[in-house]
Amino acid sequence: MKGLEKFEPDTYYHLVNHAVGTENLFRTDENYHYFLRRYAHYIPSVCSTLCYCLMPNHIHFLIKTNSEEALKKHPKFKNDYHKLIMQQISNLLNAYAKAYNKKYERKGALWIDYTKRFKIKSENYLTATINYIHQNPIKHGFTQNLEAWQHSSFHSHTSEKPTLLSRIEVLDWFGGINEYVKFHSQNTAGLRDEWE
Template identity: 45%
Template sequence: MEPGQSYHIYNHANGADNLFREVENYRFFLKQYTKYLEKVINTYAYCLMPNHFHLLIGVREDLSGLTGHPSKNPAVKGFSDFFNSYTKAINKRYHRKGNLFIRAFKKTPILSEHQWQETFLYIHLNPV
C-alpha cells in the first residue's frame, strides 16, 4: 500500500460466519480499527454489514518511523495487526477457532476522481 494512494478495502467473513453478531462487535471493530490504523490512514467512508465490510481509505504521506523494521509497510502491518486483534477477540468471545476473515483482504487502488466518487457512493449505498 503506497503512501498518498487511496484504496477500496473490503473483506468478508469466512464461510457462513458473521463478522458482527451484536452491536458491541461493531463498536469494538471501530475501536480496534482506530487503535491500529489512525496513524497510517485517513478514512473517507465505511460500511459495516453483518458478514462483510467496505472502507474507502487514503494512506498517509509520511509513514517514516511508524514500524520497527524498514521493510515492513506500515499500512499493511496496521491492517494485519487490526484483523488479527479483532479475530482473536471474537474467537474468545464466541468460543470459536480459526480464521474469521477470508484470508487476504482485498484492496483496489483508486486511480481517478471518478473512481473515488463511484466507490464512495457504492460504500454508502451498500446496505440498500
C-alpha cells in the same frame, strides 16, 4: 493482480474483507463498536479514512495512505510502505478475531486470507466508491434505506460529533452536506459487482 495492488504513500484505496464461509463478523451492536475501536487503535497511524461500511459478513473502507514522510516516521517502518500498512491491517483483523473467538467460544479463522485493495485512479472512481460503500447494505439486502443502516460512515459525515473520519474532505468533495446527501439519494443504481 486485480484487488491486490500494493500500497503506496499518499494514495486512495478501497479495502474489502469478508468472513470465512457463511460466518458473520458481527452479531451485536457491541461487536460493531468494538471493531471500530480496534480500527481507531491500529489504522490512523498509516492512513486516513474517508468512509466505511460494516455489514454482518463483510466490510468496506475507503482510505488514503499517509504521506511518504509520515510513514517513514512510523515506529514499525522498515523501508517498505506496503508491508507496514498491511501489517497494521493484519493486526486489526487478528485483534478483532481473537476477541470475537474468545467471546463466542469459537476457534479458527474469522476473515478470508487477504484484504482486497483497489487503487482509486480517478476522481469519478473516488466519488463512485464513496457512494458504493454507503449503498452496500441496500445492495445486499440488509436494509432498504441507506439512512437506516447505523454501521456506516454516512451519518458521521452529516453529524457534528467528533470523528476520526476525514469528514471535511468528503463533504468538500461533494460540495457540502446538502450535495453529499443529494448525490447519495439520486445515485442508487450501478452498484458494481466487481468489488465483491
